[in-house]
Amino acid sequence: MNVMDSTRRPRGRPQARPDAETRHVIAEAARAEFMANGYASTGMDAVAKRAGVSKKTLYRLVPTKAALFKASVADRIDSFLLAVDPDILALLDIEAGIERILHEFGRLTLAVDTIAIQRLVLAESDRFPDLATDFYAAAIVATHTNMTRYLTRMRDEGALVLDDPHVAAGMLRGMMIMEPQRAAMLGQRGAPTESEIAARATACARLFLHGCRP
Amino acid sequence: MNVMDSTRRPRGRPQARPDAETRHVIAEAARAEFMANGYASTGMDAVAKRAGVSKKTLYRLVPTKAALFKASVADRIDSFLLAVDPDILALLDIEAGIERILHEFGRLTLAVDTIAIQRLVLAESDRFPDLATDFYAAAIVATHTNMTRYLTRMRDEGALVLDDPHVAAGMLRGMMIMEPQRAAMLGQRGAPTESEIAARATACARLFLHGCRP
DNA sequence: TATTTTGGAGAATATCAAGTTTCCTAATGT
DNA sequence: ACATTAGGAAACTTGATATTCTCCAAAATA
Structure with missing residues (x-):
């Protein structure tokens, strides 16, 4: 009979979705709000509304706003790791290889989302030092x-x-990235386009290898 | 008799100092607090206390917290301009010239204060976009x-x-600066020392000019 | 139908900080 | 002495908003 317990539905109204899934929806919504408004200016009401969930449910799945923030950022830290296939690199000469790496690196770090999250982590690194450390280790040091x-x-x-x-x-x-990234972070320019990134990667690779002496 | 009006002291208790001076003391105190705790976590009580001034006086001289923030940051924006004497540069060969510029640039932008203010401006660029614009124009673009x-x-x-x-x-x-600056902003490393800055400037100048091809 | 459990809407509570005001003391001219 | 202005300490008001709690409808089983 115990064997049945896992399949047999319990008595009352069933969950609309598994908690894990709802948690994910909430984290997505929270990240969007935090990225758009920052930590302090983001309200739990707004997160709940965007997630399409009541505050009751929100607080059932997430203990506090701080935890929500950490979870919503931590969820995406892994996606910032630059990894270029070494087999492909092995086929390229040094200049093409560096260009390839820089291009990939630029695509990664100059995407609007990435820039927004970096700014967020930077802005809140006082309040969430361990998050900053995780980010630094997982995204920056690893890359x-x-x-x-x-x-x-x-x-x-x-x-x-x-x-x-x-x-x-x-x-x-x-x-490769400081100048465009900072301009975007300060709201002085949009994130660079794909072709701007490509051009910059080319120029960087050449400068890095050959310098600019006549 | 009107001529005397400017020197004649008015009736009641005289001001401890001229308002301009008090304003300056307040701006200094505010900047220190903002730099240490960020905008949201800094209270007006704390600023008043650090400035050695009552909240009454504080609000007599400063309309709002937002204005205080802008004023306290704007006060120092000018000091971030890199200007290296062209007469001196003219005496140096290209490599020494670039090294000199980079060294000065590093000293400026990698100082603890500068890093703290940059983080502040970055963090609050949503709330204070015009401050971000001023900073970008006066500090970054000008340099x-x-x-x-x-x-x-x-x-x-x-x-x-x-x-x-x-x-x-x-x-x-x-x-020259991205890596050490970001590590410091994220609280993962202290600001670089003078000799680290010098060494980095030398390495950058050489790499920039000669590249690293064999 | 009666019973249970889920979840939404949002009222209630608690906390915290910005901005005001009150009251009091200090310092100065008359 | 007394009138008058400056300024400090702290109480007060007000507005947000994080977190909790209440009430109710929905969806399932027995």
């Missing part, structure tokens, strides 16, 4: 490490001359 | 323009080969 690995391999193969691939990777990232 | 001017001159003198000095200046800035 940085992947780039460093590529540069190190290229150096070992003799394709590059580098004192410190780790530092060089940081410079490469900064060249 | 960028100065760098671009130098690169353009060097290119015209034949010391550099550049398609677009404007874009190149953005890349140079990103190389």
Whole structure:
């Protein structure tokens, strides 16, 4: 009889959806609100309304606003990891390889969503230091490490001359994204288009490799 | 007799200091609080207390918290302009010149205060878009323009080969500061030391000019 | 039909902080 | 002394909003 318990429906009204699913809907809605209005200016009423859920349900599934914030951001941290297939990279020469990595990196970090979340994490890093740490580790350090690995391999193969691939990777990232990212974060420009990203990746790769001395 | 009016003290208790001075003290205190706790978490009581002033006086000199915020940040925007003496630059070769600019730029933008204010402006750019615009124009664009001017001159003198000095200046800035600045903003590292800044400037200048091809 | 459980709408409560006001003391001219 | 202005301490008002609670309809089983 116990075997049946899992399939047999219990007495009262059944759940509209499993809690996990509702939680996900809530997290999506919350992220959208937080990204649009920031933490302080986002109300739980607004989140509930956008999620199409009552506050009662909201608070059944989420303990506090702070937890909701962390959950809604943490949900997407993983999606910020840059990983370029090494098999493909192996087929490209050094310049094309770097260009490829930068292009992918730019697409990732210069997307409107990514920029909004970065600004959010930055803005609330005082209130949520552990979230900032998670973000830094999962998104920034991880991506940085992947780039460093590529540069190190290229150096070992003799394709590059580098004192410190780790530092060089940081410079490469900064060249590629700082300016457009910050302009967008400050609301002074929209996120760059795909072709702008591509052009910038090309220019960066060339500058990084050849410099600009005559 | 009207001539005397300006020197003659009026009837009651005199002001402890001129209003302008008190305003300045308040702005300083406010900036410190905002930088430490962010806009939302900073209370007017705390600002008054730190300024050594009562809330009555505070509100006599400042209309609202929002105005206080704008004033306290705007006060310092001008101090973020990078300006390197062109006469000195003229004496240096291209590599030393770029290194010099980057060093100065790093000192400016990687100071704890600067980083804190940038984070603040970034965090509140939704609530205060015009402040963000002012900051962008006065600090970022102006500095960028100065760098671009130098690169353009060097290119015209034949010391550099550049398609677009404007874009190149953005890349140079990103190389120099993005990584350490963001780590500090996220609370993952302290602001770099003077010698770290110097070393980074040297490495950037070399990479920018010579690239890293064997 | 009676019983149960889910969930919505939103009223109620609690808390917190911005902005005002009151009351009191200090410092100065007359 | 007394009138008058400055300014501090703290109470008060008000508006948000996070969190809880009440009431009720919906959807299922027995």
